[in-house]
Amino acid sequence: MRIPLSWLKAYVDVPETATSEEISAALVGLGFEVEEMRSLDEVTGPLVVGRVVEIEELKDFKKPIRYCQVDVGDGEDDDDVQTRGIICGATNFAEGDLIVAALPGAVLPGGFAISARKTYGRTSNGMICSASELGLGDDHSGILVLPSGEASPGDDAAPLLGLEDTVIDLEITTDRGYAMSVRGLARELAIAFETTLVDPAAINVPGAEGEAHGVHIEDQRGCSRFVARRVTGLDPTSPTPWFMRRRLMLAGIRSISLAVDVTNYVMLETGQPMHAFDTSSVKGNLTVRRAQPGEKLTTLDDVERALDPDDIVIADDTGPVSLAGVMGDASTEVREDSTDILLEAAVWDPASIGRAVRRHKLPSEASKRFERSVDPALAPAAAELAAKLLREHGEARIQPGRTDVGRPELPGPVMMEIDLPDRVAGVNYPRGVTARRLSQIGCSVEVTSTEAGRAAVIATPPTWRPDLTRQADLVEEVLRLEGYHTIPSVLPAAPAGRGLTPSQRRRRAVARTLADVGYVEVNPMNFVSPATWDAFGLAADDVRRQTVKVLNPLEADRNELATTLLPGLLEALARNVSRGIRDVSLFNVAQVVLPRAQQVPVPEVSIDQRPTDAEIATLKAALPAQPVHVATVLTGNRQRPGWWGKGEPATWADAIQAARDVAATAGVELTVQAGSLMPWHPGRCAELRVGGFPVGHAGELHPKVVEALGLPKRTCAMELDLDLLPIQQHRPAPIVSPYPPVLLDVALVLDASVPVAEVTDALNAGGGDLLEDLQLFDVYTGEQLGEGKRSLAYSLRFRAPDKTLTVEEATTAKEAAVAVVADRFGATLR
Missing domain, CATH: 3.30.70.380 (Ferrodoxin-fold anticodon-binding domain)
Structure with missing residues (x-):
């Protein structure tokens, strides 16, 4: 999330002597990952406000080219207007608009120097700049048009653009949704600098005089609160004020219209995502429900989407008008002539929103916040703040009614011994630290005692911290705010007589052996698609198709844990070949996941004490089998050609030899016999046995498998179950005969x-x-x-x-x- 520091400083009294580096260090100390701190003062030289006086369209070229006469204040007085001719390819401005012009001698971000030059048959005496070219944002679709009345031609553009500012880019973890806002980050900075905070959401919310619009929540789990506020008489031509446009631009959000910009602005400032409906387009009352089979919705990006019964939608009498928490419907969006606006601020189920985003591949700024949870008490204040901004900048009238339905679940109190953070960290913190730190993050703290007579605190987390549900969460907050650097780092002494287990030593030895003979180790992901087994040519009843499904996969189409190492290895091999590497030899030593014939239900184990031996045994019994396999894949030349002679192509024999090398390293004798198992070639497949028991297969892959996976011809592979090889604890030393053979x-x-x-x-x-x-x-x-x-x-x-x-x-x-x-x-x- 990107935020300009000037926006944060508007609500927290950061010391004037604090540099941007010190602010960044303070946020890092609080546990935030700072991706980038970018200063906006990269522009040097003359950068001025200009007014477009005349536009000449040059039509002799393949793309639109305009030769603009721009007043940059060169004249001695208002009656003595002198203009500069500047070539520009953008078309999003008109005569009379205020723009930002970089004059000859200016240097833009990236070292781009501006000079007078002849192009398209004209002399361009400067450059009309876009927000991207000025380093203010990502929008390069058109030049930056300034609101009228903000400045005059010839004014220095740097103060207007706020080029003395710094933009901070933060990576917010999923458990700290409150920090995806100016409100949340300002609170953290106030704690770091021990200074005061002005809460932007602390506004007067008047009592509702009736409802703004009829709303019914059918799915209470999917939507715990729904607030609606209505404004009428909005002037659709009202421009978004410059301060708001600038802050949105620096945060990476493009300005669209006043109504939409206000909802985005309130979202960034308070953390509460909002949506604006064109009231006249809404037919009847609104209903919050799950989508019905066969329903479709055309989102604001003009894509028609088939809805899933798990999707939460907002519907009117005609059907869904919004994919809740993600994106609205095009039929009810705020248009250029919309004057009657219905503002919606709701609280959605994070898990449902996350599934909808992945299902439709439709991430949005709103969904990022709903996935992390939003403050359930914030919706009325956010709706009121948005309504007031529309009234202030768009001459809208706030209607007296406000809809507020639903009962959000608020965080409950947590009791903790007051010295628990000290015991966890191994540090004796000063008296009162626990209560003070919990109060700083917004907890209501009551000092009490346990039944054993030990001092304790009862902390009721604030509404914006739903992640604080147990003692460990409170301990983490105290330690975080005191500083992780205060916790001593002591490496415990290793107990004598302990080290790697025999299986661990064997696993490492096998990996070293394969690396010594020319294989390269890779560690691909262990997730596969059901289609993989079709490509492998496995029969419908093949046991390798019986997999463990992942409830929350990283990729929706890869929701199974692999029962073999070959899919990941072959994908890595194909990727290397596609990048021009023809001779590839890869190996992997890892666990596969094999479901048990009879699944044992996973027991619920309390977290306030160590589980019993019986509970641990039950947990282990509920886990699927996870044996360690070793696998290799190879293609191309096993021995490369050179001045010494021709190369030797990799064959099935090399795959079998890899298995022999593994067995020799493990100290067991490997028996090789003819075998037949997909995905191997039926005539070039070896079954690997130890003591008469099959432990794996090696050979050349089946031609149909090679074609289905896009692999080179004659690709070979080997895989064996390392856990099935007996561990040789005592290996006799070899006897070397001194006599000739x-x-x-x-x-x-x-x-x-x-x-x-x-x-x-x-x-x-x-x-x-x-x-x-x-x-x-x-x-x-x-x-x-x-x-x-x-x-x-x-x-x-x-x-x-x-x-x-x-x-x-x-x-x-x-x-x-x-x-x-x-x-x-x-x-x-x-």
Whole structure:
């Protein structure tokens, strides 16, 4: 939220010596995040008020170009008017309007220097400025037109524009909606500087003489209060006063008309969003209700929106006329000729407004405040303030009636031991700090004692602080106002004998191993869309489709917690490829979420004491299973090409090797056999087993999955359940033999359908203890072998731990290994 400091200083007596940096530091100390402090005095050189005397339309160009004669006060007297010719492309001004002109020698924000230059066949002797070019706001759709009577041609524009001011941009957290207003921030500054505050909402609200308009609230949960005030006889041509336009502009809100500007101004000043209806367009009484199936509404941005039954609407006899708390309907908006205005100030359910904003993708300044909660006692004062501003600046007449329906829930009292903030912070604060700080934020404080005789306070929070509902909230306020810097930071000593658990050490070791072999770790979001499972080609009854739904997702179309790591990894891979990176190898070690077959209801646990062991056990039983998985994805070249030779493309074998590396790091033996599971290719998928139990899969992805996800061809992936691997607490040290090896080769001819992994296992089983290692180095098929046959050539390494092995002994071991393969698969020597 952006606010000029001059607006804040209008209501809080900030010391004159306080700089903008000190004010920013004070707000940071109070727990606010200051995004930016921007001074407006970036303009140097001649910046003056000018009057447009004559406009010549240049029509020989593709876009509108105007050559304007501007009186900038160069003449010696009023009768001696001298003008400057200035080229301008904007069309939102007319002859006689007052504008801001930057003359040659001026430098605008961003280092943009102004000089006389020839363009479009004319000499432009200056520049007519927009609010954006002056650094006053974001509006660059047209130049800044000043109200008549505010200044004269030739006057210095800097004081009129208030270029000595500073704009502060704050990030307001969701629990501090009161701070999204001048009223709330001024109160915080008054606390920080220990000075007085003038509450802009502290105005005299006269008693209502009847109703302003008939209003009925059907949904009391969605709307707890609805206030309406009516003004008539408004002069629709009345301009918005300059002070109001300037403040709105610096806050990032575009000036539209007096009636709309007043509602925005009151919202920024008090924190109460408002809406103005054209009364003549409202048919009958108003009803606050949920939308009915099939209803539609055309919002002020001229977009027709299909309403959801969860949407709260304001309706008249014709149907919805406002999407409550978000945006009004175009049929009842205040028009250029509107003279009869119905002002609405209401209190809406924050959760309902938040869902409507995300559902319709329609954030607004009003919804930002309603999502954070507004002061339920503020609506009558806000409506009265808006009515008075329309009467003062638009000659409107305030009608005697005021509608005020609904019963808002007000914050209840909270009892807290008076020294609880001291005990939480570990600081002995001076006597009276707790009561004083709670009083400063608006609490009604009563000092009492507990049943045990300890001193306590009963604090009734103000209406603008609905977030103060328990002792912890009050403690936080005391500590915040005393300053977090006063709380000592002491690092507790780590108890002896504690450290990472075996599973944590294994997880870190696996991550290091994958990084060492060339994979890059990423941590994608664990939220997926139901459409993901369709793209993965999963069957309707696939258990991976059974997910845990998120009630309040970050993105409406990603409302499920993933049961596999592959969706996030493949999305990251596709994003890298789309940005020109062709060789990608990624991995992730994270939890997946698997719902239980029978869901245990989550128990309600009190927060005033530690839960019992039984309650903790019930809470854990209610949680879904969250095993740790490790997954890799890769595409492109696994070995890049260069002067050393051609590159090697990544294949299914690399994905399987990643699984072997993980298993070796975990200290377990991995068995690989042919498998079939989507989203892997049915002929290039390996099932990974440990001790005969499946723990994952690896291989090349199915072509249809690759096409559906927009991935490169031959993309490969591996995923296994790390929690299913047994943890090896004691690993024997490897025995290194000092004796030389004997290297022998063997080529076996057998059916092509026999998996290589099973042949390798048979050789290992037959080779005995002397077989130290074996590697497959050639696969051959040909006519001389016969149809359906292939030759597998292995390099065998034999070594004895206690002596030099003879060739005869190694040959005997080799023949034993070949015999096992022949017995199991009918293999013959080639």
